Amino acid sequence: MSLLQEEREIILSNEYVEHFDFAEVEExxxxxxxxxxxxxxxxxxxxxxxxxxxxFPTYNKMYAxxxxxxxxxxxxxxxxxxxNTRLNDYATSKKMLRLSEESEVDMLNGYPLVNHxxxxxxxxxxxxxKPVSLRHGTxxxxxxxxxxxxxxxxxxxxxxxxxxxxxSKNFPLDKAFLYWKYVxxxxxxxxxxxxxxxxxxxxxxxxxxxxxxxxxxxxxxxxLLSLEEGVKSFSVSFSQSGxxxxxxxTGAVIRKLAKHYANEIGCxxxxxxxxxxxxxxxxxxxxxxxxQLISLSTAIAAMVGADKIITKTKQxxxxxxxxxxxxxxxxxxxxxxxxxxGLPNVVDVEEEENLTxxxxxIMEAIFNDSADTLWRKAFNSIKNGIIDVPFSPHIINHxxxxxxxxxxxxxxxxxxxxxxxxxxxxxxxxSKCDLKKDTTSIVNDIIHDIGIMQ
Amino acid sequence: xxxxxxxxxxxxxxxxxxxxxSKGVEQHFRDFNxxxxxxxxxxCGDTIKTYEKENVYICSSANGGLSTxxxxxxxxxxxxxxxxxxxxxxxxxxxxxxxxxxxxxxIPSDLIDVVIVVGGIDSVSNIFGKELFSYLEKITYSxxxxxGSSKDSETLQKNIENLVILPNVIDDKLxxxxxxxxxxxxxxxxxxxxxxxDIKNLYEITSNQIYSTPYIVNKTLPFITTKFSVVDPYILxxxxxxxxxxxxxxxxxxxxxxxxxxxxxxxxxxLGVFKSKESLIFSAKNNEFVYELLSHLKVTENIFEEQSxxxxxxxxxxxxxxxxxxxxxxxxxxxxxxxxSLNSLVLTGGITKVLSQEEIEDIISFFYKKILNSNHNPxxxxxxxxxxxxxxxxxx
Numbered sequence: 135m136s137l138l139q140e141e142r143e144i145i146l147s148n149e150y151v152e153h154f155d156f157a158e159v160e161e162x163x164x165x166x167x168x169x170x171x172x173x174x175x176x177x178x179x180x181x182x183x184x185x186x187x188x189x190f191p192t193y194n195k196m197y198a199x200x201x202x203x204x205x206x207x208x209x210x211x212x213x214x215x216x217x218n219t220r221l222n223d224y225a226t227s228k229k230m231l232r233l234s235e236e237s238e239v240d241m242l243n244g245y246p247l248v249n250h251x252x253x254x255x256x257x258x259x260x261x262x263x264k265p266v267s268l269r270h271g272t273x274x275x276x277x278x279x280x281x282x283x284x285x286x287x288x289x290x291x292x293x294x295x296x297x298x299x300x301x302s303k304n305f306p307l308d309k310a311f312l313y314w315k316y317v318x319x320x321x322x323x324x325x326x327x328x329x330x331x332x333x334x335x336x337x338x339x340x341x342x343x344x345x346x347x348x349x350x351x352x353x354x355x356x357x358l359l360s361l362e363e364g365v366k367s368f369s370v371s372f373s374q375s376g377x378x379x380x381x382x383x384t385g386a387v388i389r390k391l392a393k394h395y396a397n398e399i400g401c402x403x404x405x406x407x408x409x410x411x412x413x414x415x416x417x418x419x420x421x422x423x424x425x426q427l428i429s430l431s432t433a434i435a436a437m438v439g440a441d442k443i444i445t446k447t448k449q450x451x452x453x454x455x456x457x458x459x460x461x462x463x464x465x466x467x468x469x470x471x472x473x474x475x476g477l478p479n480v481v482d483v484e485e486e487e488n489l490t491x492x493x494x495x496i497m498e499a500i501f502n503d504s505a506d507t508l509w510r511k512a513f514n515s516i517k518n519g520i521i522d523v524p525f526s527p528h529i530i531n532h533x534x535x536x537x538x539x540x541x542x543x544x545x546x547x548x549x550x551x552x553x554x555x556x557x558x559x560x561x562x563x564x565s566k567c568d569l570k571k572d573t574t575s576i577v578n579d580i581i582h583d584i585g586i587m588q
Numbered sequence: 589x590x591x592x593x594x595x596x597x598x599x600x601x602x603x604x605x606x607x608x609x610s611k612g613v614e615q616h617f618r619d620f621n622x623x624x625x626x627x628x629x630x631x632c633g634d635t636i637k638t639y640e641k642e643n644v645y646i647c648s649s650a651n652g653g654l655s656t657x658x659x660x661x662x663x664x665x666x667x668x669x670x671x672x673x674x675x676x677x678x679x680x681x682x683x684x685x686x687x688x689x690x691x692x693x694x695i696p697s698d699l700i701d702v703v704i705v706v707g708g709i710d711s712v713s714n715i716f717g718k719e720l721f722s723y724l725e726k727i728t729y730s731x732x733x734x735x736g737s738s739k740d741s742e743t744l745q746k747n748i749e750n751l752v753i754l755p756n757v758i759d760d761k762l763x764x765x766x767x768x769x770x771x772x773x774x775x776x777x778x779x780x781x782x783x784x785x786d787i788k789n790l791y792e793i794t795s796n797q798i799y800s801t802p803y804i805v806n807k808t809l810p811f812i813t814t815k816f817s818v819v820d821p822y823i824l825x826x827x828x829x830x831x832x833x834x835x836x837x838x839x840x841x842x843x844x845x846x847x848x849x850x851x852x853x854x855x856x857x858x859l860g861v862f863k864s865k866e867s868l869i870f871s872a873k874n875n876e877f878v879y880e881l882l883s884h885l886k887v888t889e890n891i892f893e894e895q896s897x898x899x900x901x902x903x904x905x906x907x908x909x910x911x912x913x914x915x916x917x918x919x920x921x922x923x924x925x926x927x928x929s930l931n932s933l934v935l936t937g938g939i940t941k942v943l944s945q946e947e948i949e950d951i952i953s954f955f956y957k958k959i960l961n962s963n964h965n966p967x968x969x970x971x972x973x974x975x976x977x978x979x980x981x982x983x984x
Contacts (some may be wrong), residue, residue: 137813140817140819141817141819144817144819144931144932144966145819145931147965147967149962149963149964149965222926223928225928225962274839304842305839306837306838306839309820309821309837309838309839312820313820529762529763533761
């Protein structure tokens with residue numbers, strides 16, 4: 135038996151997991167409907183796929199949510215996992231699931247997939263016969279991913295950096311890399327049976343003043359780590375930044391460099407897709423404004439040429455959106471995409487060149503790290519501040535980089551910390567900012583920016 | 589194993605010593621009437637003679653390590669940081685004192701090998717005052733080191749004789765800076781064993797530094813998967829004659845510190861089955877589940893009085909149970925491990941020579957059921973051939 139298989143058996147022997155039949159799971163994947171694979175949908179549907187967010191604790195509510203979404207013409211169904219499962223606390227999620235079932239009050243903020251088990255969940259997934267995307271935020275997602283794929287969920291979001299730095303304070307980063315390596319291997323293994331399992335990185339990060347170069351570098355690294363384990367379908371992503379022009383530039387650069395670096399490691403045969411997230415920052419309390427913001431996101435996604443858009447709802451500022459609100463936003467996004475024709479192809483050569491130089495310089499510094507594996511190079515680069523994510527709560531993150539918006543709402547780097555932004559690019563970044571202001575005003579601007587769309 | 593072929597590895601434990609050569613691992617029960625060097629050369633002289641001094645590597649836990657008292661300012665930073673560094677350096681902590689409670693803290697009667705004083709970041713001053721000096725006057729210690737705010741260094745230097753000052757273990761971002769203190773403690777351990785006559789003699793056969801065994805085991809952990817099917821997160825329990833050590837993956841705790849090491853260590857100085865047998869029995873008698881455990885094992889408490897192989901097996905099973913209790917949420921300790929997330933449990937040390945895999949699994953299953961109300965069963969891995977220790981010694 136291979137080491138990976140031995141490891142899988144130990145992980146799946148967890149007491150909260152129903153008996154796991156590997157042969158039966160393989161057989162299921164081999165014969166699964168191609169419609170369940172987002173990789174197949176990317177290839178065959180000649181449109182931008184629309185995917186909402188959402189997850190409820192009980193099977194019945196999850197089923198009802200999917201019914202709503204299907205009626206709203208959703209392309210990709212979401213499966214958002216509850217936060218206890220995200221922390222590998224299956225005992226609490228089990229207890230809360232029982233309470234939710236008994237009281238009809240939702241005691242969890244998502245679907246406890248491990249507790250429901252793959253046999254039950256699979257019934258629902260195969261019934262709707264649409265691709266499902268797993269959204270979670272778990273640093274150690276080994277058990278969760280095994281259960282998801284066995285259930286028929288063939289689109290796995292996350293990664294060792296993007297699911298750690300924005301979400302966790304002190305989960306060991308080196309462990310996260312190794313646990314995600316396991317996930318990639320399992321996805322790669324199953325990908326040989328039918329259509330490829332798609333892996334999707336989580337580009338929004340902290341969704342607060344993250345400069346495009348940092349987003350892109352992290353996307354590229356997670357893509358490379360995934361491809362080097364044998365994954366054949368990968369989605370890089372980013373979220374609406376607040377500047378239309380900067381989003382268009384980011385989309386162009388990330389697309390170009392993803393292909394470039396995939397070729398560099400001999401994985402040019404992998405399919406790379408682009409996913410765009412509607413606004414991930416604080417939403418306005420006024421629901422009309424929220425609707426405008428969401429519509430603008432959809433227009434940008436069309437200009438960027440995204441393969442998939444992940445939606446938000448106008449209720450975002452006031453709590454967990456209802457299934458009705460989620461369905462409404464899907465229908466609206468689909469409508470807007472249908473009527474968005476003949477958008478101009480905006481190109482900003484100067485900005486693209488600057489961003490490309492920044493990304494390449496950071497990637498070069500990472501590759502030059504003396505470690506013998508890419509994951510360890512990435513680990514060292516985060517530890518020594520070559521990669522620095524603004525507003526990350528994780529204690530390993532340097533938090534030396536300071537960013538601010540310029541007059542056109544572009545996110546600019548004001549202080550680079552240890553991030554090796556070339557001098558020429560850094561001067562360009564600073565030339566766009568009003569640095570004559572006093573420190574208090576700059577700090578106030580940054581604080582205000584957290585609520586920029588208010 | 590090719591890298592081991594030209595090296596001789598020796599671990600001097602409080603009960604056994606183990607010698608690993610190209611022929612495999614041999615182990616011998618120590619003869620306490622003899623000097624370690626004499627005992628070792630009497631039993632393995634022929635093997636030792638065939639190796640050059642620079643190819644002989646020795647580690648030892650024979651004297652139980654150094655005893656440490658830590659005085660710190662906060663539980664979540666200074667005390668926690670210094671405790672973590674001390675544990676991972678192979679040092680045994682006898683007590684920690686929160687500075688604000690120093691006037692009401694009990695005075696340890698034992699001789700303390702090293703006192704660590706820590707607190708504050710470098711921009712903070714006037715943390716320590718006369719309360720510290722009068723407390724230190726009342727205790728007996730051999731070494732004292734200060735690793736707190738640099739602004740207080742001068743005052744402490746003036747008032748404390750033989751104070752060693754090292755860089756602060758807390759940086760301005762409240763991150764841990766472990767290397768200086770770790771190096772100091774490791775060297776102190778080295779000096780300590782140099783000073784112990786029978787260990788000192790071991791330098792007759794090696795020209796390499798003699799390290800503490802827990803330090804070496806800790807070094808091994810990142811490489812453990814090269815030898816065993818171990819699935820992270822895991823814990824490693826080393827049950828020896830005098831102490832019981834736990835090395836654990838840091839993702840089993842909520843409040844990880846950012847260090848260069850992926851694993852942390854805890855030591856239970858009085859949970860050994862030979863030298864600290866009495867305190868093990870004392871701890872057992874104070875555990876409300878132990879009589880149920882004894883009945884599960886089909887023995888009575890009379891077993892504590894027995895001197896038999898069966899009694900030894902029971903004591904070892906008790907040691908596993910007690911050590912798991914001590915790191916579980918059943919007890920409020922320095923650290924509580926998330927044992928329900930555990931995938932593998934590795935056992936090393938003398939215990940693997942006495943208990944079978946089934947006996948160990950039985951105890952672990954009893955623990956999970958009784959203490960954690962769970963049917964969880966982490967996989968048990970036995971390091972019967974001391975591979976972990978030999979792997980660690982060659983990483984050094």
